[in-house]
Amino acid sequence: MRDLNAPANPLETLAYIIAQQIENHSIVYIGTGIPMVAGILAKKTHAPDITLVYESGGQDPIEGDMPWSVGCPMTWRKSPTIMEMSYSFAQSYNGYVDIGFLGFAQVDMYGNINTHMIGKDYHHPKVRLTGSGGNNDLSSLTEKMVLVGLQTPDKFPEKVDFATSVGWLEGGDSRKEAGLIGNGPAAVISPWGVYDFHPTSKRMRVKSLTPGVNFELAQQLTGFELLKPDGDIPETKLITPECLKVIRTEVDPRGVFTTMPS
Amino acid sequence: MAKYLYNEEAVANLKLGDTSVLDRLVDFESARAAHLQKEHAKKDKRMPLDEAIATFVKDGDIITDGGFSYVRTPHQAFYEIIRQGKKNLQMIGAPNTNQSFFITYGLVTHSHSSYTGAEMRGIDKIYDRALKAGKFTILSEWSHGGVAQGFKAAQLGVPGFFSKQMLGSDLVRYNPYLKVVQHPLKAEKDPSVFVPALYPDVSIIHCHAADKYGNAYIYGPAVNDLAVAAAARKLIITAEEIVPENDIRYNKQGQIIPFFYADAVVEMPFGALPGSMPGCYYWPRQWWEKCMRFGGSSEENNLAFCNEWILGTKNQYEFIEKLGGARWIAEARRQTKAAEADNEDIDFSYDEYTLTHDPGRYY
Numbered sequence: 208m209r210d211l212n213a214p215a216n217p218l219e220t221l222a223y224i225i226a227q228q229i230e231n232h233s234i235v236y237i238g239t240g241i242p243m244v245a246g247i248l249a250k251k252t253h254a255p256d257i258t259l260v261y262e263s264g265g266q267d268p269i270e271g272d273m274p275w276s277v278g279c280p281m282t283w284r285k286s287p288t289i290m291e292m293s294y295s296f297a298q299s300y301n302g303y304v305d306i307g308f309l310g311f312a313q314v315d316m317y318g319n320i321n322t323h324m325i326g327k328d329y330h331h332p333k334v335r336l337t338g339s340g341g342n343n344d345l346s347s348l349t350e351k352m353v354l355v356g357l358q359t360p361d362k363f364p365e366k367v368d369f370a371t372s373v374g375w376l377e378g379g380d381s382r383k384e385a386g387l388i389g390n391g392p393a394a395v396i397s398p399w400g401v402y403d404f405h406p407t408s409k410r411m412r413v414k415s416l417t418p419g420v421n422f423e424l425a426q427q428l429t430g431f432e433l434l435k436p437d438g439d440i441p442e443t444k445l446i447t448p449e450c451l452k453v454i455r456t457e458v459d460p461r462g463v464f465t466t467m468p469s
Numbered sequence: 470m471a472k473y474l475y476n477e478e479a480v481a482n483l484k485l486g487d488t489s490v491l492d493r494l495v496d497f498e499s500a501r502a503a504h505l506q507k508e509h510a511k512k513d514k515r516m517p518l519d520e521a522i523a524t525f526v527k528d529g530d531i532i533t534d535g536g537f538s539y540v541r542t543p544h545q546a547f548y549e550i551i552r553q554g555k556k557n558l559q560m561i562g563a564p565n566t567n568q569s570f571f572i573t574y575g576l577v578t579h580s581h582s583s584y585t586g587a588e589m590r591g592i593d594k595i596y597d598r599a600l601k602a603g604k605f606t607i608l609s610e611w612s613h614g615g616v617a618q619g620f621k622a623a624q625l626g627v628p629g630f631f632s633k634q635m636l637g638s639d640l641v642r643y644n645p646y647l648k649v650v651q652h653p654l655k656a657e658k659d660p661s662v663f664v665p666a667l668y669p670d671v672s673i674i675h676c677h678a679a680d681k682y683g684n685a686y687i688y689g690p691a692v693n694d695l696a697v698a699a700a701a702r703k704l705i706i707t708a709e710e711i712v713p714e715n716d717i718r719y720n721k722q723g724q725i726i727p728f729f730y731a732d733a734v735v736e737m738p739f740g741a742l743p744g745s746m747p748g749c750y751y752w753p754r755q756w757w758e759k760c761m762r763f764g765g766s767s768e769e770n771n772l773a774f775c776n777e778w779i780l781g782t783k784n785q786y787e788f789i790e791k792l793g794g795a796r797w798i799a800e801a802r803r804q805t806k807a808a809e810a811d812n813e814d815i816d817f818s819y820d821e822y823t824l825t826h827d828p829g830r831y832y
Contacts, residue, residue, distance in 0.1 A: 224609050239588060262613070263537060263690045269810060272817045275754065278540030278690060280747060280808035289690050292563060293621045300633060323610070329643070335597040339640065340564060340584035344614030347634045354532065361677035369637040384651075385637035435805035461818050 209455045209462055214296040215446045217398045218465045219454055220246055220417070221355070223446035225397055228346065228353050229306060234258045236299060236307035236345060239277050240354060240464055245308070247458045252450055258326050260298065262341045264290040273463040283331060300388060307349040311356045312336050313367045314432040318374025318392035318404060320346060329369070338373050346372035350389045358397035360430035375409035382409075400425050401443055402433075407468035410434050415443040470496050475645035482643050483607060490579060491608060491645055493670065494531055494561065495700060497628065500668035507732060513681045514734045515711065518784075521733035522549045525703045526584065526671055532558040532577075533620075533701070535674035535694035538566040538587075539744035541687070543675040545788070546707050546818065548779045559608065561669060563616035563693060569595045572605055573775050581610040583741035587761050594765035610643040611629075611635075617722060619667030620693050623700030631661035633775025648826040670703035671688065678721060679708035686721040688745030689798035690715045697727045707737035711751060743778075743792075748811075753792050753831035758822035792831040800832035 225245035231254040237246045245258050258267045265283030274281035283289045314319040324332035343446050374392040375381045382391050395402040399414040412434035426433050459465045509665045536542035555669040560568040561581035583598045602688045622630050641647050652659035674694050745752045763765035764771035782788045806812035820828035
C-alpha cells in the first residue's frame with residue numbers, strides 16, 4: 208500500500224500532465240509505462256469515454272493491473288477484438304486514432320526522435336538502443352503526437368544522432384512535403400516543462416514550465432535555442448490531490464511505473 | 470534468383486560489400502517455387518522437435534518467429550536450433566528481440582533490425598556489446614509496421630506495398646530494400662515508401678492447438694503470424710497440444726493457420742517458455758530480469774546464464790524443473806488467468822530480481 212500523504216513525485220506529475228492532453232471521446236494509442244498510467248488516469252477522471260488501443264492489437268481492454276509488456280494480457284484484457292500488428296498502425300493511417308504518445312532517447316528542435324543509437328558513427332555507437340519498434344510508424348501516421356521523456360542538453364540536441372522517427376523534419380512545410388500523414392508532434396513533455404512548436408517555423412517553443420523552473424534554466428537544459436512564447440510563461444498546472452489519490456489507489460497502487468527508483 | 474537494384478545510399482551507409490546476402494528475403498520466384506514443391510496433400514506431419522529443426526532449418530537460413538517478443542514466441546524451438554548449432558543465420562521480425570540468444574553463440578551473423586530490447590527492463594546490452602565487437606552485421610533498419618507490411622504483402626500475394634511509414638527518416642537511408650516512390654495516379658507530389666514483400670526461409674510459430682496436418686489455432690494477439698506463415702518457404706508449427714481435426718473444425722473459431730503452409734507439426738507443451746502463453750502461463754518474470762540485468766552486465770555472465778538455461782537443459786521439462794516444477798506451473802497459470810480477468814484478481818506483486826538480490830524463484 209502506498210503512502211497517500213507523500214507529496215507528488217516527478218513521475219506522478221508527468222503522468223498527470225500527459226493525462227491533461229487527452230480529450231474525452233477520443234481514441235488513444237498507448238505505449239506501456241507512464242503513458243499507460245496517464246491513459247487510465249484520464250479515463251478514471253476527466254475523460255471516461257476514451258478508447259485505449261495498443262500495439263499488441265488490443266482494442267478497448269478492461270483495465271486491470273499495470274501490464275508487464277506491450278503484449279501482456281492487460282493490453283487486450285477481454286478486448287472485443289484483437290487486431291494484427293499491420294492493422295494496428297493502419298488504424299492510425301486511416302484516421303481512427305486521435306492522439307498517441309511516444310518516448311525518446313533524444314528529441315531535436317523539430318521534434319524528430321532518436322531511439323536507435325547515441326554517437327556520431329552508426330557502426331561504432333557509444334551505445335546502441337532499441338531501434339524503432341512502433342515509434343516511427345506512429346510518428347509517421349498519427350493525427351496528434353505527444354513526445355515524452357527526460358530533458359538534458361544531450362537528450363535535447365540540435366540534431367538527433369539517428370532520425371528514427373520524423374516530427375517536423377527540417378521545419379516549415381518539410382514534413383508534409385516528405386509525404387507524412389497527420390499534424391505532427393503537438394507537444395513535448397519533460398519533468399521540467401511542456402513545449403509546443405511554432406506554427407510556421409515548427410521550432411520547439413516553451414509552452415509552460417514546472418513551478419521553480421524559469422526560461423533560463425529550461426534553456427540550460429536544452430542543446431539548442433528554445434523559442435519563447437509571447438507574454439509571460441505560464442506555470443504547468445500541477446497534479447491535484449484528487450488525481451494523486453486516483454493514481455495511488457486505483458491506477459498504479461503497487462507503484463510499478465510511478466514510484467521513483469531507489 | 471532475380472537481380473535486384475537495392476537502395477544504393479543504404480547499401481553504402483551499411484557498408485555492405487556483397488549484396489547477394491540480401492536477395493533471398495525478397496526473392497518471390499524462389500519462395501513460390503518452394504511453396505509449389507512442398508507437400509500439398511493433407512498428411513500427418515507430426516515429428517519430434519529435434520527432427521523438425523534438423524530437417525527444416527539449414528545453415529544460412531533467414532529465420533523469423535510468431536508471437537510478440539516473449540509472448541507466444543517459439544523459444545523452446547529456438548533453443549533447439551542453438552543446441553544443434555545451426556550457423557550463419559539471418560533473423561528478421563517485428564519485434565526482433567530473440568536474436569540475442571543466437572548472437573551469444575555466434576549463430577546469427579546478420580540482423581534485420583526493428584526492435585531489440587525488453588521494454589521497461591531496458592536496452593539489450595548483449596546486442597549492444599555484440600554489435601560493437603563486430604559479431605554480426607545489420608542488413609536493414611525497419612519500423613515494426615514496415616516489417617509487418619512486408620510480411621502482409623507476401624501473404625496477400627502482391628509484390629509490395631506503398632507505405633507512408635518510414636518516410637523522411639534515417640530508416641530509409643539504412644534499409645537497402647526501401648525506395649521512395651511517387652503515387653502513380655496523383656497529379657501533385659505524393660511520396661510513399663515502396664516496401665517489398667518479404668519471404669523468410671523459415672517461420673516457427675508456437676500456437677495453442679494444432680491437428681496433425683498443421684491446421685493451427687491461435688488465441689490472443691496473432692501479431693504477424695498469419696502473414697509469416699504464408700510468406701515463409703518453410704513453416705514449423707509447435708503446439709501446446711495436438712487435437713483431432715474435428716476439434717479445429719467444430720470448436721476453434723478465430724485465428725487459424727491453414728495446414729498446407731506447415732512442413733512440420735511438433736507437440737510441444739510449454740513451448741513458449743520462458744515467454745508467456747495467453748490463456749496458459751504467465752512469464753517467469755525474474756528469469757527475464759536475470760537475463761537482462763545479470764546477462765547484460767558482462768559477456769561472461771551472459772554466456773554463463775545462456776549455458777545454464779539453454780545448453781544446460783535438454784527440453785522444456787528440464788526447464789520447468791529449474792523454474793520450480795509443478796508449483797511454477799500452478800502459479801503461472803493462476804497469474805495468466807487473473808491477468809485476463811478469468812480468475813479473481815490476484816496481487817501481481819513479486820520478488821524482483823536485481824543485481825544485488827536474487828530471490829532464487831521464478832513466480
